Amino acid sequence: MVQAHAHRPVTESDEWLQVDGALPADLGGCFLQSFTHPVAAAGLTGGVSAGPHVLSGIRIGEGRARWHRARMSVRRDALLGPVPPLAPAMWPGSGAPDRLGPVSVACPVRDTTGAWHTVVTYPGLDYAEHLTADSDGDVSHASPFPLQDAPLMQAVALTTRYVVVFDLPVVHRQAAALMGSRFPYAWQAGRPARIGLLARNGGAEPRWFEVEPCYVSHAVNAYEEDGRVVVDAVRHARAFDGAAPGAEPPHLRRWTLDLATGAVGERPVIAADGTSQESALVDERARGRSHRHVFGSRDRTAGSALVRHDLLTGATETWEFGEGVRVDPPVFAPRAAQGEAASGGVEGDGWLMAVAHDAVRRVSELLVFDALDLAAGPRASVCIPGGSPVGCRVTWLPSLAG
DSSP, rough: BOOOTOOOOOEEEEOOEEEOOOOTTOOOEHHHHHOOGGGOOOOOOTTBSSSSSEEEOOOOOOOEEEEEEEEOOBBBOOOOOOGGGGOSEEOOOOTTTTOOOEEEEEEOOOOSSSEEEEEEETSSEEEEEEEOTTOOOEEEEEEEOOSSSOOOOOEEEEEESSEEEEESSSEEEEHHHHOOOOEEEEEEETTEEEEEEEETTTOOOOOOEEEEEEEEEEEEEEEETTTTTEEEEEEESSOOOOOOOOOOEEEEEEEEETTTTOOOOEEEESSSSSSSSEEEEEEEGTTTTTSEEEEEEEEEETEEEEEEETTTOOOEEEEEETTEEEEOOOOOEESSOHHHHHOOOOTTOOEEEEEETTTTEEEEEEEEEETGGGGGGOOOEEEEETTOOOOSSEEEEBBOOO
8 A cells, every 4th residue: 555644635546547658567656746726826936836735646556557636735734744745835824713824844854764854934933943743744843943034945955963954045025925925935135145054953053154145946965974064956046036037047056064164165066058957856765875866857948858967977868858848846766665775775776757748739647767767768658637737846655565
């Protein structure tokens, strides 16, 4: 059965989906995506997910695929639930009877014990909270720390000892919120940018390292090495400021934070090629340690592509979708069973899955690739009848034995 999450608002359908090609025999689990409820999506910008949100996906097993369909939207009382990595990046304020204020939620990251970590910022308050939650999204611990201006923090990362947090110049605008804006965040020119290391065991305040002003949409990975913390992320030169076309596109960036001296090194992870890196991730088995492969999606004028960057050889492998096709952020599933993968396996040995939306053919498909051989093309595709909304956050829930 699929790994259970309490109050999950999706149900398995008896409707089997058309599969072209052959789904891998060892691929079993549920590909899930979240998207903002259509009624709440008006006025949102920049691909930022907001609650209430809806979950849907595709159940894969024994070479077949069928729907997991949403029964209802996920409401505010489940801030991180029922599936933590699909929690929306922001919840607008609500009116009576609960009178909850707006919050932003960094995409939760799982540690080796199975606990999820995130940071929540609160407009109007001078602090944020590091939250730890279980697999159902139930918060087990909350640690506040000082933070001004309620920055929109979409990402965090984990090392052995630290939660990596990003205090960057996209902040909450109270005036916009009072005027009813669904997205009351904007770039604040002149505001400093910094990366913080917050002790996972409950540190009172992060240790801050100043960096060049930018915005981070995806934290790829972070790890400790030789007295330094290395952070890889998708960096935007600016964000949410109506920048004119021609601005530097988002790209993979590496920051090296020296714990002894406080110095910061900063450089691109790969050479700039004019494309826009839209999302990036690593094999979960490599989280918190030095990684070799970075997977992701990027946009060109001619269309979207899936990519694999080999940081050891410097090579980049791509699969181009062509004009008129947009691809959602991919997910990675280890080739081995989850229990075996958690304790070993070759980094990158597994499957990369993503939903592609073809505007010309008016179809959406879940595509399955060998993660280390993208150039070979999709091994299988699952047709999604009626299309699929563009997913803001995606995850893979592996099957459990029994």
